[in-house]
Amino acid sequence: MNLDTFFDNEFDEQAVVSAATKTILREPFSQLVRHAVNCIQSGGKLMLFGNGGSAADCQHLATELTIRFRKDRSAIAAIALTTDTSTLTAAGNDLGFDYIFSRQVEALGKPGDLVIGISTSGNSKNVIHGLSQAKKIGAIAAGLGGKGGGDMINVADPYLIVPSNTTARIQEMHITLGQMLCGALEIKLGLV
Secondary structure, rough: OHHHHHHHHHHHHHHHHHHHHHOHHHHHHHHHHHHHHHHHHHHOOOEEEEOOOHHHHHHHHHHHOOOOOOOOOOOOOOOEOOHHHHHHHHHHHHOOOOOOOOHHHHHHOOOOOEEEEOOOOOOOOOHHHHHHHHHHHOOOEEEEEEOOOHHHHHHHOOEEOOOOHHHHHHHEEEEEEEHHHHHHHHHHHHOO
């Protein structure tokens, strides 16, 4: 395959996945926004976590919320549970990698918080354990997934499952949906 064909194929696939995501995720996205608005208006916070590229997305989105997205405004309480290397390595060493997020949710979460787990496969055990812990403490356990949803189907609600099996396309939609969440929150909270 030559480079021009590869280039065109990537954009064509992205357009198909984007259109399908737009078609099927409108209602779950609206549910996620409603939960986020209720959470923030009630004095809660958003907690985000995932692995690899999803961890980077969590940091990106938490920053958009706490600092600014479209323009200067009041801060929105959000934290990525992927950034504290001491906590991550201690939990990984002492409890096992599967519990690096659930332990933080147990320590920092409270009823009414919105906990968002991100996993392209929907099968990341540490993300599933983190969402299960969120439900246990009375927080909302939401998720962004793909590849048919995986095991996160059993714990995430709302759950935005990108209709693709291609990791890159799923990640592209996750960051798009995450930034849309930031923009919608600013609007719904009257901050823009």
